[in-house]
Amino acid sequence: MAATSLTPHERLVGRFGALAVMAGVGFALAHSPAVAVADDTPSRQRTSESSRSAGSGDRAAASERSDTSGQSRNRRHLAPDEDATAEDAPVRRTHRRTTVTLDDEPAVEPDGDADPAPAEPPGDEPEVPADPASTALWTLAGTARRDAVTDTAPSVSPLGTEQQLEAERIATRIVHTLPVQLMKAVLRTGWLATARREYRALGGIDRTNLDQLGRAVDEYAMAAAFQQQLLNPMRPTVVAQVAPPHSWYGMSVPGSRILYDNPDTIYRFMGVNKTSTYVITGRVTGAPAADLTFSVLTGLSGVTADILTGRQLQLEPDGSFTVTVSGAPAAPGQTNHLQLTNDTTLIAVRDTLSQWEAQVPMELAIERVSGPPNSLFSQLGGFAIPLIGPTVSSSRLLTTLVSLIPPLPVQPTLLRGTVTAAVMALGLSMEAKYIKVATTDPATGQRLAPNEFRDPSRNAEFLATQLQSAGYFALTDRQALVLTVAPGNAGYFTVPVTNLWTITDNYWDQQTSLNNAQAEPNDDGTYTFVISSRDPGVHNWVSTGGLNQGTISIRFQDLDPESDAVPTVRAVVVDRRRLPTVLPADTRYLTRAQRSEQLALRRAGFDVRFAPFPQ
Incomplete structure (x- = not known):
């Protein structure tokens, strides 16, 4: 561009x-x-x-x-x-499929009129202390979090x-x-x-x-x-x-x-x-x-x-x-x-x-x-x-x-x-160029309205092996943006929320992104995501991180050159009380405890990269 x-x-x-x-x-x-x-x-x-x-x-x-x-x-x-192979890695999942049972309390009541309370996140992590003794204690805590995820996590x-x-x-x-x-x-x-x-x-x-x-x-x-x-x-x-x-x-x-x-x-x-x-x-x-x-x-x-x-x-x-x-x-x-x-x-x-x-x-x-x-x-x-x-x-x-x-x-x-x-x-x-990626139709050059997402294309010059479907959103706390994604020939895709300045916020303690290995597919192979500021109780919730205005660039990667299946994206804005009317029948909901477990797993996975390793 x-x-x-x-x-x-x-x-x-x-x-x-x-x-x-x-x-x-x-x-x-x-x-x-x-x-x-x-x-x-x-x-x-x-x-x-x-x-x-x-x-x-x-x-x-x-x-x-x-x-x-x-x-x-x-x-x-x-x-x-x-x-494992590079081809089957994107579709392997290590998380459990989660469904609501009679013994579990749902995170939300889908048919209720009142705004549901958000799922309870895990406790806030303390700040990393500066002194060596406290740093050592923090290191042990980080190691414990990683061990909770996998006993094969690297020690450095x-x-x-x-x-x-x-x-x-x-x-x-x-x-x-x-x-x-x-x-x-x-x-x-x-x-x-x-x-x-x-x-x-x-x-x-x-x-x-x-x-x-x-x-x-x-x-x-x-x-x-x-x-x-x-x-x-x-x-x-x-x-x-x-x-x-x-x-x-x-x-x-x-x-x-x-x-x-x-x-x-x-x-x-x-x-x-x-x-x-x-x-x-x-x-x-x-x-x-x-x-x-x-x-x-x-x-x-x-x-x-x-x-x-x-x-x-x-x-x-x-x-x-x-x-x-x-x-x-x-x-x-x-x-x-x-x-x-x-x-x-x-x-x-x-x-x-x-x-x-x-x-x-x-x-x-x-x-x-x-x-x-x-x-x-x-x-x-x-x-x-x-x-x-x-x-x-x-x-x-x-x-x-x-x-x-x-x-x-x-x-x-x-x-x-x-x-x-x-x-x-x-x-x-550069900032003007990339903001325009979200606000302009790459095919026609015409300005997009908020909450519009088109089928992906190559709209960023340094991402030669990727496709992107970018847009910007404007939602009240009582609204949700529902995205339906067909991955096509992409072995990997992700839906991350970014602010109007095109950068992420806290994605280690909040679920402000989900990829196809973390999300649950629909029975027909598509994926449905709910983008909202408040937790709707669905597994595939992508939090806006408290934003009512923001940007999203859906990335499609590991494209199979032998396949003609093209990824597609569909978007609709609904009142959150009407979510059950637009979500697939096989949508999976989480209890508060299950949401907390999902977020704890996310933080522990992040610590595999950036915890204060004792090396």
């Missing part, structure tokens, strides 16, 4: 942001020695560290110590699931690598710099103007969404702070981002969610460039993921140039794999290869886990094996600059010339913040 044109007001806001960034650049260069932070180590020593972890007592020393072994310390994982997290924790520490410092703070003000103004234009059919942005604008901008800033660390392809690193806020290893890490983040997907990114060659290694453990993709992205907007899917990825018997990455095409018969283009900037890895309690994020690492030396040009993200980066990448002479200037031995946090602010400036056009 082409970028949405900006209004004169937004262009003025953008010019102000550019001036703020330029002022920040000058300030950073003038004051860099005073604010220098030593957060760089030699490339070949750090590129293979993304699957390593250090003990909490040795963490500070390990971050300063070089290590060229490239070996993972995260090896205490599940054995590969020999009985493939996400909590030394490399990831260092990236989180750096990003947390970056977002407090002056250039980032200035750009956040620019984005708040620009996004509000965009929302008022694109959502005008709502009659105004409600207070709940206005209150979440600041958080949305904060998360976008955190994502840009991670992005800044990926701009040097000579020092590749694996960084998980587009992630929820989490507390682990003594750190409270802000969220970095943007642009219809999927609660089921682990997003990891690696900075690459055609002038170099790379090797990506990893290991899949536990049950197979619902979907897995390695995407070669170009420029800063993320158009897909090449892709390797989970159906194509060749694994060793132990679940390990190696992917080669270069500017050359795959040799005849070669598998597990990605080809880079002149304007390639990133490789995005999407690890989609539909069964939270059984599927584990895979281990992942990258190493640069050949290419020009690191340089100031590369360190400052020169290869990602439109026109300039591709021109240098395509010329051996220019690449040699820019490589003559060595990188800074230390990259100051303020300089990082200035580059981050420049990356954030893209948020003006």
Whole structure:
């Protein structure tokens, strides 16, 4: 989809942001020695560290110590699931089918006139304490929650690598710099103007969404702070981002969610460039993921140039794999290869886990094996600059010339913040583009009314293997949006609620998303979901998280290329008292106790990813 044109007001806001960034650049260069932070180590020593972890007592020393072994310390994982395949994983279910019995009290009375009381959620989790002793107690509690789900849960997290924790520490410092703070003000103004234009059919942005604008901008800033660390392809690193806020290893890490983040997907990114060659290694453990993709992205907007899917990825018997990455095409018969283009900037890895309690994020690492030396040009993200980066990448002479200037031995946090602010400036056009995904019919370009959802199409350029059916809703507390989904040839799909700024909220304690492995199908193979702010008592309830206005991007993935069955989506808004008249006869209802069990299982599955593991 082409970028949405900006209004004169937004262009003025953008010019102000550019001036703020330029002022920040000058300030950073003038004051860099005073604010220098030593957060760089030699490339070949750090590129293979993304699957390593250090003990909490040795963490500070390990971050300063070089290590060229490239070996993972995260090896205490599940054995590969020999009985499962990538094809049957999306339809396997580990939860019980739940029906109301005479001995159970329903969560709601479907035929009653009064608003039913919501199902009781499990008790609130306490905040993660900062002191080591309390952290240890929290770790034990987290382990107990995981053991309640499965006795084969990993004892360490493939996400909590030394490399990831260092990236989180750096990003947390970056977002407090002056250039980032200035750009956040620019984005708040620009996004509000965009929302008022694109959502005008709502009659105004409600207070709940206005209150979440600041958080949305904060998360976008955190994502840009991670992005800044990926701009040097000579020092590749694996960084998980587009992630929820989490507390682990003594750190409270802000969220970095943007642009219809999927609660089921682990997003990891690696900075690459055609002038170099790379090797990506990893290991899949536990049950197979619902979907897995390695995407070669170009420029800063993320158009897909090449892709390797989970159906194509060749694994060793132990679940390990190696992917080669270069500017050359795959040799005849070669598998597990990605080809880079002149304007390639990133490789995005999407690890989609539909069964939270059984599927584990895979281990992942990258190493640069050949290419020009690191340089100031590369360190400052020169290869990602439109026109300039591709021109240098395509010329051996220019690449040699820019490589003559060595990188800074230390990259100051303020300089990082200035580059981050420049990356954030893209948020003006990106947010406008993705809000329009929900408000515009992709086939006709005509504006959609609230609560309208069309059959899925490819409406996001960097999701080349997916289909989406996106829309926005406006519901009172007494209304429900009923979605009927036929998955067609999709092995996986999900229905997540996002706010008007296109990001999720608390999806670990609230059921604000459901995928086809978590939901119950109808007898005819379709799925019916009830979207509402209050619990209607049905198994397939997707909570709005208290929102009366919001967005939904239904994703269809793991598409079978041999099948002509096309996914479909139907939507209708009803008064919640009339739900029984529109729901299928085989709809399954839950008692309050069963709802609490469902939510407890959800939280424990989330902890498989982000609990404070003792590693």
